[in-house]
Amino acid sequence: MAALAVGADTDTLASMTCALLCAAIAGKWLKRYAGGIQDEAFLEGVAEDLLSDEETSHSDAGPVSRKTLTAFVEALEKKQVGEVTLPNGLDASIARWPGLISKVRSTHAVGFIAHTRDGQTYFLKSFRKQTADQPDLLRSQAEPSEIKVGIRIAVTDLRRSRHFYHDLLGIAISRETLKSINFGGGLAIGVGQPNAAGAGNVLIYIEVVDVDACQSRLVAGGWVIESDIIARGDRRRFICSDPDGYALELFQRSDRTV
Numbered sequence: 001m002a003a004l005a006v007g008a009d010t011d012t013l014a015s016m017t018c019a020l021l022c023a024a025i026a027g028k029w030l031k032r033y034a035g036g037i038q039d040e041a042f043l044e045g046v047a048e049d050l051l052s053d054e055e056t057s058h059s060d061a062g063p064v065s066r067k068t069l070t071a072f073v074e075a076l077e078k079k080q081v082g083e084v085t086l087p088n089g090l091d092a093s094i095a096r097w098p099g100l101i102s103k104v105r106s107t108h109a110v111g112f113i114a115h116t117r118d119g120q121t122y123f124l125k126s127f128r129k130q131t132a133d134q135p136d137l138l139r140s141q142a143e144p145s146e147i148k149v150g151i152r153i154a155v156t157d158l159r160r161s162r163h164f165y166h167d168l169l170g171i172a173i174s175r176e177t178l179k180s181i182n183f184g185g186g187l188a189i190g191v192g193q194p195n196a197a198g199a200g201n202v203l204i205y206i207e208v209v210d211v212d213a214c215q216s217r218l219v220a221g222g223w224v225i226e227s228d229i230i231a232r233g234d235r236r237r238f239i240c241s242d243p244d245g246y247a248l249e250l251f252q253r254s255d256r257t258v
Contacts, residue, residue, distance in 0.1 A: 020047040038176050042119030064088050073126040076112055084114070092116040097123060113174075151204065152180075153246055154192030160243050161189050168217050169206060169250070194244045203247045211236050211252035 020043065037043070064087045072087045076094065084094050097111030111125035155161040162181055165171050175182040180190035187204070208214045211229060215238055219225060226247075227239040237251035 017050065020050055037178060039119055039121055045119070069124065070126050070128075073110060073112065073124050074128075076124075077110055086114060086116070086122065090116045090118070090120070092122070094124075097125065150186030150188060152188040152190055153202070153204075153244070154194045155189045155242075155244050156192075156194065157243065158189065158191050164223075164243055165189070168221055168223075169208060169214060171206065194246070203249060204242075205249050205251065208250050208252055211238065211250060214250055 068087050076084070082093065084092060086092050092114040094112050094114040097113045106129060107127050108129070109125065109127050111123065114122040114124060116122070158179070158181065162173075165181075165183060165187070166173055171183045171185070171187065173181055174184055180188060182188045185206075187206070215225060215229060218240060223240060225238060225240050229236055229238045231254075234254045235251045236254065237249055240248055240250065242248055
């Protein structure tokens with residue numbers, strides 16, 4: 001968080017301090033809205049420290065110049081991702097940020113997601129001139145085999161849908177904000193009002209590791225299963241609905257064993 005860095009913009013420091021104080025003083029009623037916020041535990045810790053009488057420091061992170069950050073991201077391209085020390089001095093685990101593609105053919109884009117040990121999430125990205133040894137991602141998208149399709153559906157309760165897709169179905173979260181969540185495999189959900197007629201015409205296919213265990217978790221959670229597990233071809237599958245009525249086919253390939 002830039003607001004925690006020594007030498008950071010004072011307006012940002014003041015606005016974030018006020019926001020965190022309000023969050024801490026607001027009491028339990030705010031908890032219903034805070035669940036699932038990115039870096040929730042870290043933000044709560046900062047708010048508690050701001051209210052305490054003791055002088056504490058959540059982070060020793062210092063300011064980082066754009067040049068230093070760009071050089072760091074470029075260096076990450078040449079090594080395996082994993083445990084690293086960020087330019088601001090924080091230790092973090094880092095992974096590639098999929099889906100970051102420049103809209104300009106002459107520009108090369110690269111991104112990474114870093115999770116620090118103290119609970120912060122950083123999104124690092126760099127854009128620079130395309131060189132001959134770098135793949136033309138825009139041109140490669142013209143090949144049918146390279147095209148990836150995703151779907152974003154409207155949900156009425158983001159926390160409830162997060163629990164359904166992440167906790168019960170086991171789909172990993174790649175990005176999360178206050179109003180939307182991106183899952184792996186091209187599925188995203190966002191706060192909105194589902195169209196009752198449209199939801200009935202949508203069937204979402206989701207591959208799971210263990211279809212039997214997945215069905216058991218849903219039954220234990222009180223969800224209605226609309227079909228038994230059926231074997232067809234190289235898949236075992238069943239049908240259910242998500243919290244907003246979208247039909248899901250959850251399947252496990254026969255060549256994938258637990």
